[in-house]
Amino acid sequence: MKALYPGSFDPLTLGHLDLIERGASLVDELVVAVLQNPGKSPAFSLEQRLRQITASTEHLGNVSVISFDGLTVACAKEQGTRLILRGLRAMSDFEYELQIAHTNRSLAPEFETVFLTTSAHYSFLSSSVVKEVARFGGAVDHMVPRVVAEDLARFFNSAFAPPSR
Template sequence: MRALYPGSFDPLTNGHMDLIERAAVLFGDVIVAVLGNPSKKPAFSVEERIRQIRSSTAHLQGVEVVSFDGLTVNCAKEHSADLILRGLRAMSDFEYELQLAHTNRSLDDTLETVFMATSTQHSFLSSSVVKEVARFGGAIDHMVPKEVALDLNRLFNSAFLPH
């Protein structure tokens, strides 16, 4: 099976990595689709995010990283995905994610959305939280892959250097 995991990934967190790693085992092929989201002001360009994800997932078999603009269902069709993968950190994510799943299903009734709960140790993570901590020089090495931590450090010129 081919799972499409869409998101802005700005930046990629260990919570995202947790889902990608587990999905690769469950589904075989995972297409990480980086959205150039016009409603968000990204810290990193789409190209930088793709580089970060490719570097962070290089050890995994069956993971492909692509960019897309527009509808997730169109991206899924373009890449022959069998399902859309979405992560849930908390109940507060569920209502929004369910609305997206219903919307996607209304646009393409052949595509299922599969929800995976993030592992407990990553349930507090969000890209926004990571950027906020990095902006103020906090330790982020337990929140993001090493390359992402280095990029955030350069971006925010913080004193933190990951191990």
């Protein structure tokens, strides 16, 4: 079975990576689909986000990373899957994600959305929170993969330097 995990991933957090790892353990192939949304102004370019995710998932042999624009269901059809993976941190996420899942089903009734709850220790994470912490020079190495922490430090020109691992 193949699944699609769509998102903007601006930036990829350890919460996203946790869902990717757990999702990959449930399916034969997981496609991480990075949305190129012309209506948003992301901190990182599409190419940077693709590079960050590819580097962060290289240990997962059944994960591929692509970009897409437009509807998630169109991307899923193009990838040959009917299964969409989404993550939930809190009840507030559920309301939004349920609306999106119902919208996708209205567009393509054969599609299913599977929700995975975020691991408790990542439940506070969001890309917005990470960017806010990084913007003010706070340490984000416990929130994002190393490659993302390095890119955030450069992006915000902060004094933060991720520790060597």
